[in-house]
Amino acid sequence: MSEPGPRPTSSGPGRVLVAVYAIFALSATARALVQIVGRFSEAPLAYVLSLAAGVVYILATIGLAGRRPWHRRLAWAAVAFELVGVLVVGTLTVFDAGDFPDDTVWSVYGRGYGFIPLVLPFIGLWWLRRTGRPG
Known part of the structure; x- marks a missing residue:
């Protein structure tokens, strides 16, 4: 008998996570x-x-x-990059706001978006880890 693989990340509560990411994908890209x-x-x-x-x-x-x-690997890479991005850009905009005369999605850790950009990658990484275990 083969061991079950990881659960799909887009099932159950993951659908909400995918929807939130899709909204941010659309809004951040369109705004930029x-x-x-x-x-x-x-x-x-x-x-x-x-x-x-x-x-x-x-x-x-x-x-x-x-x-x-490969979707799971892409998700891991993108969400990890997102976490690094929001932390680096957030820190730069707090300590050197002169280089950022206008906000980015990740400015001040996503303050303009209710800090969701700061919380979202932590939830994404947690969900990827949780669904990565055989279910």
């Missing part, structure tokens, strides 16, 4: 594109970081929603 097209010269670093965050959220959504083994 509007900012880049309309006023890139005002805060190029902030707008490029917002676009990078949007791409990370897209990749995390794809990874969490998928059911193939």
